[in-house]
Amino acid sequence: MAAKTGPRIGGLLNATLGNAAELIIVIIAVRAGQLSLVSASIIGSILGNILLVLGAAILLGGIKFGVQRFDREQAGLDATMLFLAAIAIAVPSLFNAAIEPDFIKVESLSLATSAVMLAIYVASIGYMLFGREPDPQKAGPAAPPPEHDGPHWSVPVSLGVLAVSVAAIAMLSEFLVGAVEPVTEQLGFSAFFVGIILIPIIGNVAEHVVAVEVALKNHMELSLNIALGSSLQIALFVAPLIVLISPLLGHPFPLEFNHFELIALSAASIIGALVAMDGKSNWLEGAMLLAVYLILGIAFFFLPNML
Secondary structure (H helix, E strand, O other), rough: OOHEEEEEEEHHHHHHHHHHHHHHHHHHHHHHHHHHHHHHHHHHHHHHHHHHHHHHHHHHHHHHHOOOOOOHHHHHHHHHHHHHHHHHHHHHHHHHHOOOHHHHHHHHHHHHHHHHHHHHHHHHHHHHHHHHHHHOHHHHOHHHHHHOOOOOOOHHHHHHHHHHHHHHHHHHHHHHOOOOOHHHHHOOOOHHHHHHHHHHHHHOHHHHHEEEHHHOOOOOOHHHHHHHHHHHHHHHHHHHHHHHHHHHOOOOOOOOOOOHHHHHHHHHHHHHHHOOOEEEOOOOHHHHHHHHHHHHHHHHOOOOOOO
């Protein structure tokens, strides 16, 4: 599908279908009442896409090609959206910390904030698809058309395979959420570490592979669109959607995160924006993104269980 639609729509498709697993997992977790697992998984998915996926893609692509270039204007827009997402996610938690605890007020603020987040996400998709054309001078030299090495499926066949895959993910997600407690007991990991590190990696493994694969073919713009687009979709679509539908699932989910989650999100947004805004990347920038993810992962490992 991505080979037929170009880097913008292709990146959006990869991000959306990759996040289908994450959306299914968090819906099942909300239905089971594991709200802390949901919040950890949301933050972990954003961190994983900005730091792990983008870092690995930039590192390996940079080792193979040196400096890789991409559309600076789109990257700058994505960087601004990252800051917007971080602010929107943080506000309900900061509101709750600043006043006497009142779940009703935090829930109402979360619902209103989520509606705004969904609106700006829809607006950003419209702008990305119809509102502008890439500037070749800002994007650097054009890369050759993507080479498609796999089977040349038609669009209906591709959609059918994707539909079957999503159905399979839905069934497996039930087992994944139910296995969190046994895994923590067997391996000695905290449930918080499983939620913020392991589940996001498992849930988004498909787009992780695709982002790295296209970077190794010198299509850094598509790789960037997949990684940053996925993190923005989690923050501005999946998270607010879960907030809005959670009352229907019997467990209202407010946009409330602990302080360390918010600090990690802010740090990832800042370094991800700094790497993306100049329109070019090299292997050292990828190594730095991975280093930040490793540092945060170690810290999450040593944190006491927060779920």
